[in-house]
Amino acid sequence: MSTNTDVEPSLSLFTRGRLAFRHFRWSRPFWSGLFTMIAGLPIAYLPYANLTLGQLTIRMATTAGAGSMVIGILLVVLGLTIWFQPQVRIFAGVAAILLSLVSLVVSNFGGFLVGFVFGMVGGGMSIAWLPGEPAEPAESALDGADHADREPPVATPGTGSALSSFDGDAPAHGEEPGKGNQRAD
Numbered sequence: 001m002s003t004n005t006d007v008e009p010s011l012s013l014f015t016r017g018r019l020a021f022r023h024f025r026w027s028r029p030f031w032s033g034l035f036t037m038i039a040g041l042p043i044a045y046l047p048y049a050n051l052t053l054g055q056l057t058i059r060m061a062t063t064a065g066a067g068s069m070v071i072g073i074l075l076v077v078l079g080l081t082i083w084f085q086p087q088v089r090i091f092a093g094v095a096a097i098l099l100s101l102v103s104l105v106v107s108n109f110g111g112f113l114v115g116f117v118f119g120m121v122g123g124g125m126s127i128a129w130l131p132g133e134p135a136e137p138a139e140s141a142l143d144g145a146d147h148a149d150r151e152p153p154v155a156t157p158g159t160g161s162a163l164s165s166f167d168g169d170a171p172a173h174g175e176e177p178g179k180g181n182q183r184a185d
Helices: 013-026 030-048 065-084 086-106 108-112 114-128
Strands: 050-053 056-059
Touching: 013 030, 030 065, 030 086, 030 108, 030 114, 065 086, 065 114, 086 108, 086 114, 108 114
Parallel strands: none
Antiparallel strands: 050 056
């Protein structure tokens, strides 16, 4: 029997999968991609759906059924692009918003407004998402220990704000906006 306590406990397959999914979800605009993909489903499906009530069959077919299918498939592809290529999230978000607006006219009011609303929210969330900044190490962990073997900080979840780069200081009364205290006369 050994008294070695340096061995890390093994994680179950479920725990490792859950942690991997958490890392996947935190490192990209996950919810915006999901909302964008959900938007494509009713837009693509409803023009081809048949609703049967007893002997009565209601069909939502329109002359723009092919356009609805194309818009729905493009929204699903844009949702996957937001997930797997977060570098192009702004382009994909703008494209999702534009396709959602076009779906109002082309496909039964944007999948009876369900697809339209999901597409607008998903596209807006994609545009607003920013990657997280590296976490700062805690002060208590830094007291007197050798830091040469420490791992670099890990990026935190993408919860940054698009407005965080602005300083938020309004110019004082009588100053010109953008000039600040150092005015070149």
